[in-house]
Amino acid sequence: MQTLKHFSQAALCVLALACAAGAQANQLEDIQKKGEITIGVDISAPPYGMVDENAKQTGFDIDAARLLAESLGVKLVVVPVTGPTRVQFLRTKKVDAIMASFSITEERKKVIDFSDPYGVVPVVVGGPASEKIEGPRDLSGKAIAVTRGTTSDKIITDSTKDVPDVTIVRYQDDATTNTAVMTGQQKYIVAASSVLPEIKKTSPNTDIAFKYTAVSFPMGVGIRQNEPEFKARVNEWVAANLKNGKLNGIYQKYFFGQSLPEEMLK
Numbered sequence: 001m002q003t004l005k006h007f008s009q010a011a012l013c014v015l016a017l018a019c020a021a022g023a024q025a026n027q028l029e030d031i032q033k034k035g036e037i038t039i040g041v042d043i044s045a046p047p048y049g050m051v052d053e054n055a056k057q058t059g060f061d062i063d064a065a066r067l068l069a070e071s072l073g074v075k076l077v078v079v080p081v082t083g084p085t086r087v088q089f090l091r092t093k094k095v096d097a098i099m100a101s102f103s104i105t106e107e108r109k110k111v112i113d114f115s116d117p118y119g120v121v122p123v124v125v126g127g128p129a130s131e132k133i134e135g136p137r138d139l140s141g142k143a144i145a146v147t148r149g150t151t152s153d154k155i156i157t158d159s160t161k162d163v164p165d166v167t168i169v170r171y172q173d174d175a176t177t178n179t180a181v182m183t184g185q186q187k188y189i190v191a192a193s194s195v196l197p198e199i200k201k202t203s204p205n206t207d208i209a210f211k212y213t214a215v216s217f218p219m220g221v222g223i224r225q226n227e228p229e230f231k232a233r234v235n236e237w238v239a240a241n242l243k244n245g246k247l248n249g250i251y252q253k254y255f256f257g258q259s260l261p262e263e264m265l266k
Helices: 002-024 027-034 060-072 083-091 151-159 174-182 195-202 228-243 246-254
Strands: 036-041 075-080 119-127 143-147 167-171 188-192 209-219
Touching: 027 036, 027 228, 036 060, 036 083, 060 075, 060 228, 060 246, 119 151, 119 195, 143 151, 143 174, 151 167, 151 188, 151 209, 167 174, 174 188, 174 195, 188 195, 228 246
Parallel strands: 036 075, 143 167, 143 188
Antiparallel strands: 119 188, 119 209
């Protein structure tokens, strides 16, 4: 009888834990109940996120976030984030999701989850137009600007670890990184492909040109782990809006007419 009693108590504990887990894993229902979704967007990373001349938030991720909120039938609340704070804001529940040129990596998937890809982030190296830079080996003796904690940071760190005399200068956000290049503090930069045209647009006299593509990453909506209903709903939104062309239309709007990769659209 004592053994049976202990077994029953253990079973009740397991059931209670299961119920608690089920209650926690219902973020979709919580979002729908409160009638709004908070999404972290880096508004200092054009054209993914930026502020226009009328002080209005705009960009690929802003428009995509509006499209997601509309699909869920809730109000969108944008919370500004930076590269280093994206994971932190998500895990501490300051936001429901992250849409901030958030490339999907195995390292990040250890602590958060991602939706299926809804866009891409090509990471490129830029430098003076006259310099011949075709790969990491050519960066020997160079100082390179990068935003701390981003995919660009990881890529340039990994690809130059065996290259002598490379100095990686890390800045806290994209705006500061870009300013360092525009003011001549740094001649080289590693960033999303969209950054180079934006630098030239803002500062036409800056001597910066495309050198090579370091890597191209799919990006997803960052969500917390163990949220199966919310993840499934976001994936439905991704699939539907890739198929109907809305996400590609937004991408073309902000990326000079470029289309998303054909394999994504299929």
